[in-house]
Amino acid sequence: MKDSPIKYRLIKTEKHTGARLGEIITPHGTFPTPMFMPVGTLATVKTQSPEELKEMGAGIILSNTYHLWLRPGDELVKKAGGLHKFMNWDQPILTDSGGFQVFSLADTRKIEEEGVHFKSHLNGAPLFLSPEKAIQIQNNLGSDIMMSFDECPQFYQPYDYVKASVERTSRWAERGLNAHAKKDSQGLFGIVQGAGFEDLRRQSAQDLVSMDFPGYSIGGLAVGESHEEMNAVLDFTTPMLPTNKPRYLMGVGAPDSLIDGVIRGIDMFDCVLPTRIARNGTCMTSRGRLVVKNAQYAEDFRPLDENCDCYACKNYTRAYIRHLIKCDETFGMRLTSTHNLHFLINLMKNVRQAIMDDNLLEFREDFCEAYGYNKE
Numbered sequence: 086m087k088d089s090p091i092k093y094r095l096i097k098t099e100k101h102t103g104a105r106l107g108e109i110i111t112p113h114g115t116f117p118t119p120m121f122m123p124v125g126t127l128a129t130v131k132t133q134s135p136e137e138l139k140e141m142g143a144g145i146i147l148s149n150t151y152h153l154w155l156r157p158g159d160e161l162v163k164k165a166g167g168l169h170k171f172m173n174w175d176q177p178i179l180t181d182s183g184g185f186q187v188f189s190l191a192d193t194r195k196i197e198e199e200g201v202h203f204k205s206h207l208n209g210a211p212l213f214l215s216p217e218k219a220i221q222i223q224n225n226l227g228s229d230i231m232m233s234f235d236e237c238p239q240f241y242q243p244y245d246y247v248k249a250s251v252e253r254t255s256r257w258a259e260r261g262l263n264a265h266a267k268k269d270s271q272g273l274f275g276i277v278q279g280a281g282f283e284d285l286r287r288q289s290a291q292d293l294v295s296m297d298f299p300g301y302s303i304g305g306l307a308v309g310e311s312h313e314e315m316n317a318v319l320d321f322t323t324p325m326l327p328t329n330k331p332r333y334l335m336g337v338g339a340p341d342s343l344i345d346g347v348i349r350g351i352d353m354f355d356c357v358l359p360t361r362i363a364r365n366g367t368c369m370t371s372r373g374r375l376v377v378k379n380a381q382y383a384e385d386f387r388p389l390d391e392n393c394d395c396y397a398c399k400n401y402t403r404a405y406i407r408h409l410i411k412c413d414e415t416f417g418m419r420l421t422s423t424h425n426l427h428f429l430i431n432l433m434k435n436v437r438q439a440i441m442d443d444n445l446l447e448f449r450e451d452f453c454e455a456y457g458y459n460k461e
């Protein structure tokens with residue numbers, strides 16, 4: 086692939102694990118890895134302004150091709166000057182290709198070699214997405230990092246189904262690469278599939294590495310498999326990928342999964358978890374999950390997390406935030422969302438420090454102990 090606008094710089098590997106400290110250089114700026122990406126599906130990270138996201142250290146955010154194609158339309162975003170201008174975010178943006186959203190949101194889909202026919206989850210209108218179409222939409226959105234159009238099979242599909250799906254996803258990746266060749270201001274990642282089958286993961290990785298993408302996503306995970314099964318797939322899949330390019334684990338956001346992914350050589354993560362659970366008043370704290378809506382916090386005048394220095398924890402109490410959430414006051418979910426995003430971004434900052442200090446396993450022990458993960 087000709088010179089890509091996305092560059093990965095490996096700074097250091099951690100002495101006792103597969104963890105790496107690095108940075109990713111994009112046309113809209115450079116961010117350190119490992120990094121957690123807040124999800125801004127419809128061109129906004131729900132309840133957060135771009136200034137607040139920068140303030141908390143969000144280096145890059147994710148938006149969705151499928152959703153923005155339907156609303157407001159990729160042509161409109163192009164007319165607005167692209168996604169960065171449209172949403173007033175001048176830092177890096179990554180877009181998912183629509184592959185996963187078609188399989189997880191749309192009804193009655195029909196997968197063919199050409200692409201996927203399905204009905205809009207909004208109004209049932211017939212739609213069609215192909216590798217070429219997914220590239221065209223992402224070109225219009227102007228994201229810095231684009232995803233190939235792929236099929237994300239369920240984790241427990243039979244071997245033969247997954248094999249045929251991997252082979253089609255590799256053909257789709259090639260078609261996307263050819264459709265993209267023109268625009269060199271955007272990088273395109275290949276997405277490794279293969280469910281839980283080591284030989285199919287190897288086939289997928291080899292196909293994509295031979296196409297020389299600037300970065301590789303590991304797809305087909307966080308789809309209902311156990312934590313142990315995800316770790317097992319990562320144990321044999323990340324070593325199949327080049328060390329001088331980023332690895333992005335899609336859809337992963339629980340604290341223990343982030344740390345376990347980093348230990349296995351993952352550099353980038355995204356998940357709706359922090360903002361999704363915040364909206365019903367569930368917070369991640371250094372002492373584990375806290376459901377601030379619960380009656381026990383009605384007169385608890387401590388911050389959500391006494392070890393947190395985010396805007397919510399510096400200025401408000403559990404009692405106040407519980408009151409807002411109970412009364413469905415939107416400021417309440419702004420505060421829980423601010424805290425949860427800050428918590429994961431800060432967790433990755435501490436993980437990067439642990440890689441620098443070669444004590445990531447110790448950090449993991451201490452973090453999981455305090456969080457209440459009953460780790461073996």
Ligand SMILES: Nc1nc2cc3nc(NCCc4ccc(CCO)cc4)[nH]c3cc2c(=O)[nH]1
Pocket residue numbers: 181182183184185186232233235236237276303304305306307308335336337356357358361362
């Ligand atoms: N193109 C592409 N995109 C993906 C996105 C994904 N996102 C996931 N998992 C998200 C799971 C997830 C969904 C919702 C919540 C909220 C709380 O329940 C948390 C996690 N797995 C994923 C796999 C793929 C994939 O193979 N290909």
Ligand SMILES: [Zn+2]
Pocket residue numbers: 389390393394395396397398399423424427
């Ligand atoms: Zn906080």
